[in-house]
Amino acid sequence: METRTMFLGHFLVISLALNAGLLYRDYCNGKHKSQDFFFFNNGFKNASLASKRDAHVAKRTPLETKAPLKALGGVIDLDHGDPTMYERYWREMGDKTTVLIPGWKFISYFSDVRSLCWFLEPEFANAIIRLHKLVGNAVTEGRYIVVGTGSTQLFQAVLYAISPPDASEPISVVSAAPFYSSYPLITDFLKSGLYKWAGDARKFKKDKPYIELVTSPNNPDGVTREAVVNQNQGILIHDLAYYWPQYTPISSPADHDIMLFTVSKSTGHAGMRLGWALVRDQEIAKKMTEFIVLSTIGVSKESQIRAAKILQVVADSHEHRGNFKEGEAFFEHSYNLMAKRWKQLRDAVEKNDLFTLPDFSRGTCNFSQRAFASQPAFAWLKCREVEDCESFLRYHKIITRSGRHFGESANYATLHLASPSPSPSPS
């Protein structure tokens, strides 16, 4: 059982922080400060969103390297999306997922020379297929698997693969706001001549080729998404990082041409730097492979072998329950964690009028057979009466990410609910 004390304690702090009278007064007295951490200097505070957003995206600025406040004590870091919530479950699994790698393994660049993605470890491919079949969240038949150093690298690989190589101008890349805050940065940081960030998909009206990123469930607001541009010359990339049953009902297997997944959000192993793409078109899969060859000559085989083991144990925990204790089926455990955290957060927010959270309609999950409303990894918090929600919360030592980074206004902020880690269970 999760030790609630630590996480509930965090929400008590939030609840105190949400005491409108005390804190709003302090804020208006200008006591807030702003600091940058493991993110790019944005340099803008209470200014016009559009112009500052463009400046933020276009300008490549030094990375601040001050230690995050979480290392300094007394601060809640809900910004970074570090999925440390999962650590306790994997500790409790003990040796089931331990991997032993001898020194003579993985000398070669090559994993399987017969495969299109020749640096994809077959064990990892098999584990992916098994897990998708079990969960029912994606079609794998007739798809090429391309492995990447996180779905971050795969996103870039897709852009490379589907951009026309000889076009007179870069192809536009769009996503409906609020969009994942890293998309503009990743798209534009090298000022590629092949592709260029073109902002909010809902405002894209040009009769030109485009690439639309459809993130579903969406980061940051957890909404189930579909394409919005719907013109003839578009190619869609479906980022399904959160389409797992701890976050959202699995209504049907996703069946798109290009689908991205990541270990970080499924099992929590963000440090592994591993993602995979399911790709229908062979030429696109080949070009994605080409990108990864040019970028990093493949992907860590150690990460792949370890992920293979972990994904198999996830599947085993559901398919071979006799080998696991009660409550250890991975997606059940993770669902329960997220459910508790969302309840605590909603309870805290309901105590005042200062904030709102999204409401999600209930749906039936074909995997768990449970009817529930989405409980995303990020909470998309809206401040009703505060112009800059992120600064307001920062003043009260709660680190979040401003809605500006997601193409929305500054009165939104995201809270990452899959961290921090719950305390270890009492032994």
Next chain:
Amino acid sequence: METRTMFLGHFLVISLALNAGLLYRDYCNGKHKSQDFFFFNNGFKNASLASKRDAHVAKRTPLETKAPLKALGGVIDLDHGDPTMYERYWREMGDKTTVLIPGWKFISYFSDVRSLCWFLEPEFANAIIRLHKLVGNAVTEGRYIVVGTGSTQLFQAVLYAISPPDASEPISVVSAAPFYSSYPLITDFLKSGLYKWAGDARKFKKDKPYIELVTSPNNPDGVTREAVVNQNQGILIHDLAYYWPQYTPISSPADHDIMLFTVSKSTGHAGMRLGWALVRDQEIAKKMTEFIVLSTIGVSKESQIRAAKILQVVADSHEHRGNFKEGEAFFEHSYNLMAKRWKQLRDAVEKNDLFTLPDFSRGTCNFSQRAFASQPAFAWLKCREVEDCESFLRYHKIITRSGRHFGESANYATLHLASPSPSPSPS
């Protein structure tokens, strides 16, 4: 003891292949065919080097994904630079380098939040510093360590870090021919607005900012290199992938501002996808870190932990010889392997007038105290009377890489001598 039979057998084939009378006649009768493998379609055969090289670099073409001929039997693949020569040594080391990773490790994105490169595992950093101190091949004091998914990623990180962000045109990137064949491809594949390949450093005469890649020992010709442009507005990147004592005498610790190393070429673990940079300037190190965050949000921690273990065992094999059998000191063993292979190759080449190999002067290695001539991982073979050396050898089922890819003429070809793997020793 290396089983010579297999590798000597390869050189017997080469020796036969080098029988000038028989083979030159066959080649001139037009029986040769050309095929592409794990490399980009180059489409050009016996044509003007300059124009076709530019076309090759500028045009992004689909990656051929046919299995390399090595998988088809009866063919010697000396193209790919796959360092499988090292596998037998690591098998013989047995459990010394076995790494055990529990399932709860590496959940977090963060390795050390106090470090500039916050995804660098401290164990790996310590192992790097220890090894450089032992071998004496690089100064580490006062340097920031940046870890990357191979030196390939670090090369791109450096380009990003040192390119002016707001220049009116991309900064020129040059290297003296023959240069590493991947440099032009990696520099230009995204058509970045920040940097652009500008070819042979010896021909660079513009009075503008530039970046010069100095690879030493050089790939492909094994020569010890220094900068050649020597203008005021240049920044140097030193690629020291092969500056290890199995390949070349260690004359002094390299002491440059930006130095790149890779596990692939030091211990042979190419599948690990791991490299490191030693960087003097903090701002450059920060921006390199920023690149890797945007590109892949860090580097596989599994690879780092494994590399830490392996590098420590390499150092132990020299510093704690009592724990190892005779002949197991890693760099001694690897030096002997390379020495044998170069002797076999030179013996084969000397039997005819069709080919030449570079000569290297002897130098004293401060690490091994041995005087020897360089024995690079790649042999830079010149065909005296054949215009297209790579096609000629390919006809005789020896896969090499044409000199054209290195900015030289087609009568050169590279042979990778750190593969294939020697057969296991008789038990």
